[in-house]
Amino acid sequence: xxxxxxxxxxxxxxxxxxxxGHKLMIVQPLDERGTDAGATFLAVDLVQAGPGxxxxxxxxxxxxxQILKAEKLPIRSVIVGVVDAVTT
Amino acid sequence: xxxxxxxxxxxxxxxxxxLGGVPFLFVQPVDAKLVAVGExxxxxxxxxxxxxxxxxxxxxAREASMALDETFVPVDAAIVGIVDQVNRESP
Numbered sequence: 001x002x003x004x005x006x007x008x009x010x011x012x013x014x015x016x017x018x019x020x021g022h023k024l025m026i027v028q029p030l031d032e033r034g035t036d037a038g039a040t041f042l043a044v045d046l047v048q049a050g051p052g053x054x055x056x057x058x059x060x061x062x063x064x065x066q067i068l069k070a071e072k073l074p075i076r077s078v079i080v081g082v083v084d085a086v087t088t
Numbered sequence: 089x090x091x092x093x094x095x096x097x098x099x100x101x102x103x104x105x106x107l108g109g110v111p112f113l114f115v116q117p118v119d120a121k122l123v124a125v126g127e128x129x130x131x132x133x134x135x136x137x138x139x140x141x142x143x144x145x146x147x148x149a150r151e152a153s154m155a156l157d158e159t160f161v162p163v164d165a166a167i168v169g170i171v172d173q174v175n176r177e178s179p
Contacts, residue, residue: 015169074155
């Protein structure tokens with residue numbers, strides 16, 4: 001899983017039905033000090049995260065299908081937690 | 089999942105089984121600032137309505153084929169949405 005900051009969101013009307021009812025966020029990967037590390041990507045929000053929140057992002061489709069109880073779903077990245085603190 | 093800008097269309101008349109009728113588009117992955125990231129790639133268009141210059145979002149790996157009607161087919165990137173708006177926090 002990756003530590004990320006929510007950097008915004010994406011709105012789409014035409015989309016695969018699997019994305020209906022889900023909020024799609026832009027996430028910025030972070031390093032252990034909280035600084036940006038790598039390119040932004042998109043993740044479905046399952047925990048009501050907001051802009052600026054530090055979150056935990058899973059990038060693995062099988063886990064997503066398990067959480068959303070779906071057999072076939074074209075979703076690969078999901079926000080699974082809002083992070084309170086990171087200690088190093 | 090990631091954002092991409094459609095560059096053009098790709099036509100292949102001879103394709104692997106299960107890929108018949110699936111449109112392919114040439115896509116440049118972009119970041120939240122819509123700046124190109126990495127190399128352009130060919131993606132199956134699961135929305136069937138995307139076209140050149142459209143901003144889209146894609147899913148990669150095994151999940152790409154799950155966006156298509158036939159879900160056990162050899163693709164590794166699929167367009168799953170056409171972006172209307174990108175809301176980005178300022179930093």
